[in-house]
Amino acid sequence: MDSQQFREFGKAAIDMVADYLDNIRKLDVLPSVEPGYLLKALPEDAPEQPEQWQDVLKDFSENIIPGVTHWHSPRFHAFYPTGSSYPSLVGNILSDGLGVIGFSWMSSPACTELEVVTLNWLGKLLGLPEEFLNCSKGPGGGVIQGSASEATLVGLLVAKEKMVRKLLKNNPSLDEGIIKSKLIAYTSDQCNSSVEKAGLLGSMKMRLLKADADGRLRGETLKTAFEEDRAQGLIPCYVVANLGTTGTCAFDPLYELGPICNEEDVWLHVDAAYAGTAFICPEYRHLMKGVEYADSFDVNAHKWMQVHFDCSAMWVKNGYDLINTFDVQRIYLDDVKTDIKIPDYRHWQMPLGRRFRALKLWTVLRINGAEGIRSHIRNQISLAQYFAKLVQNDNRFIVEPEPSMGLVCFRLKDGDIMTKRLLENITEKKQIYMVAATYRGRYIIRFVICSRLTTTEDVDFSWKIIKAEADLTCSNNVITKSKIPAINLQETISSCEKSK
Ligand SMILES: *Cc1c(COP(=O)(O)O)cnc(C)c1O
Numbered sequence: 001m002d003s004q005q006f007r008e009f010g011k012a013a014i015d016m017v018a019d020y021l022d023n024i025r026k027l028d029v030l031p032s033v034e035p036g037y038l039l040k041a042l043p044e045d046a047p048e049q050p051e052q053w054q055d056v057l058k059d060f061s062e063n064i065i066p067g068v069t070h071w072h073s074p075r076f077h078a079f080y081p082t083g084s085s086y087p088s089l090v091g092n093i094l095s096d097g098l099g100v101i102g103f104s105w106m107s108s109p110a111c112t113e114l115e116v117v118t119l120n121w122l123g124k125l126l127g128l129p130e131e132f133l134n135c136s137k138g139p140g141g142g143v144i145q146g147s148a149s150e151a152t153l154v155g156l157l158v159a160k161e162k163m164v165r166k167l168l169k170n171n172p173s174l175d176e177g178i179i180k181s182k183l184i185a186y187t188s189d190q191c192n193s194s195v196e197k198a199g200l201l202g203s204m205k206m207r208l209l210k211a212d213a214d215g216r217l218r219g220e221t222l223k224t225a226f227e228e229d230r231a232q233g234l235i236p237c238y239v240v241a242n243l244g245t246t247g248t249c250a251f252d253p254l255y256e257l258g259p260i261c262n263e264e265d266v267w268l269h270v271d272a273a274y275a276g277t278a279f280i281c282p283e284y285r286h287l288m289k290g291v292e293y294a295d296s297f298d299v300n301a302h303k304w305m306q307v308h309f310d311c312s313a314m315w316v317k318n319g320y321d322l323i324n325t326f327d328v329q330r331i332y333l334d335d336v337k338t339d340i341k342i343p344d345y346r347h348w349q350m351p352l353g354r355r356f357r358a359l360k361l362w363t364v365l366r367i368n369g370a371e372g373i374r375s376h377i378r379n380q381i382s383l384a385q386y387f388a389k390l391v392q393n394d395n396r397f398i399v400e401p402e403p404s405m406g407l408v409c410f411r412l413k414d415g416d417i418m419t420k421r422l423l424e425n426i427t428e429k430k431q432i433y434m435v436a437a438t439y440r441g442r443y444i445i446r447f448v449i450c451s452r453l454t455t456t457e458d459v460d461f462s463w464k465i466i467k468a469e470a471d472l473t474c475s476n477n478v479i480t481k482s483k484i485p486a487i488n489l490q491e492t493i494s495s496c497e498k499s500k
Pocket of ligand 1: 080146147148149150192194242244245246271272273274300312
C-alpha cells in the first residue's frame with residue numbers, strides 16, 4: 001500500500017468510525033452472536049494474494065461490528081467506562097504515524113519529554129502533592145503504564161526490592177530468599193481482581209482484609225493485621241488502598257491507612273483507577289485526604305478521562321526506587337546519560353518497549369481543557385444522581401449503598417433471587433448492559449454512566465427497560481429461562497459473608 005492508498009483507506013476508516021459512533025444508539029449494546037461465530041465466518045488461512053482495503057472495510061462492517069459489545073453506547077452501564085473521544089482517537093493516529101519506541105530519552109526525546117510534561121500537568125490538575133511531580137525539587141515523577149493492573153504490580157515489585165535491600169543492609173547475614181518468602185501484602189476484600197493478581201504474579205502473599213460495612217478498609221484492621229503477621233515472623237511490605245472500589249465505588253480512608261504504613265515503613269500504593277479522574281474537580285479531593293502518605297498513586301486516564309485504553313497514569317514519590325528495581329544494562333542500551341528529571345522510562349515499567357501514549361493524553365488535555373474534563377465528570381455524576389432518583393421513586397427497589405461518582409447500585413426488595421433474575425432477564429434482551437456486585441452480603445445490580453454520549457433521555461430509556469423487565473419479573477408468572485451462565489448465588493453470598 002502506498003501513501004495515496006493510505007490516504008483513501010484512512011479517510012474511509014475515519015468516516016466509518018464517525019458513522020458508527022453517530023449511530024451507536026441504533027445497535028443493541030450486546031451482540032446477538034454465538035460463541036465461535038467469527039471463527040466460522042472467516043477463512044481458515046491468511047490470504048495468499050493481496051486484497052483490497054475496500055474488502056477489509058466491508059468485512060469489518062459485516063463480520064466484526066455484529067460481534068462487538070458497544071462500550072461507548074449510552075446503554076452500556078457495566079463495569080466502569082473505558083475512555084474515548086475524538087481528540088484521543090486522533091492522538092492515537094499521530095502516535096501510530098510516528099511509530100516510535102521510547103524506552104530511553106535518546107530512543108525518542110519527544111516521547112519521554114511529552115510524558116513528563118503531560119503527567120506534570122495532570123498531577124497538578126488532580127491536586128496531587130508536589131512530591132509526586134517531576135517538576136518538584138525531589139526525585140518524584142509520573143509514568144504512563146499500560147493498565148492499573150501493571151501499576152499495582154510495578155508497585156509490588158518495587159516495594160519488595162526496596163524492603164529486601166533495606167533488611168540486607170541492616171543485616172547482611174540474612175538470606176534473600178528467606179526474606180522474600182516472609183514478605184506480605186495487604187488490601188481490602190473489595191479490591192479489584194487485578195490487585196489480588198499482582199500478589200500471584202509477584203509471588204507475594206496478599207491478604208484481603210475485611211472492609212467495614214461501607215466497603216472501606218479501616219486503619220484499625222490494617223494495624224491488627226500487621227501485628228498478627230509480625231508475631232508470626234512475617235514482614236509487612238506492601239499495601240494497596242482503593243479509592244473507588246470496583247464493586248460499590250467505596251473510598252478507603254488514606255488518612256487512616258497512610259500513617260500506619262509510614263510508621264511501619266511499608267509501601268502504600270493507591271489504586272484510584274476509575275474514581276481518580278474526579279479529583280480534577282476540587283469538590284471531590286476530600287476523598288483522597290491522606291494521599292501525601294502514599295508512595296505511589298495510579299489513575300486510569302483511559303477510564304473516565306476520555307482517553308483511549310491504554311493510558312494508566314502512575315506517580316511515585318521516588319523514581320530511584322523504580323530504577324533500583326528495574327535497571328538492567330546492555331551495551332546496545334548505553335546511550336545519552338540523563339538524570340532523574342529526564343527519565344529513561346524503561347526503568348519505570350515492566351516491558352522494554354513503549355508506545356508514544358502521551359500524545360493522546362496531550363490532545364485530550366488540550367482540546368477538552370481541564371474545564372471540559374471537569375464538566376464531563378460533573379455531568380456524568382449528575383446523570384447518575386438523576387437515575388438514582390428514578391429508582392428511588394419506584395417502591396419495588398432499594399438504592400444501596402449511596403450512589404458514588406457515576407455508579408448507582410440497586411436491588412429489588414423481593415430479595416437476591418429476584419434481583420438476580422431481573423438482571424439476567426434484562427441482559428438476555430441485549431438492549432442495556434449492567435453487571436452485579438454484592439453489598440453487605442446482598443446481591444445488587446450496578447448501573448454506571450459510562451458513555452460520554454449519555455443524555456437524560458438515554459437514562460430514561462435504560463430506566464424504562466429496567467422497569468418494564470421488573471414488571472415482568474415481579475409478576476412471577478413470566479419467568480424466562482436464562483441462557484446466561486449463572487453465577488452460583490448461594491456461593492457468592494456465603495463467601496461474601498464468610499469474609500465479613
Ligand atoms: C478498572 C480497575 C482496575 C483495572 O484496570 P486496568 O487498567 O484494566 O488494569 C483496577 N482497579 C480498579 C479499582 C478498577 O476500577
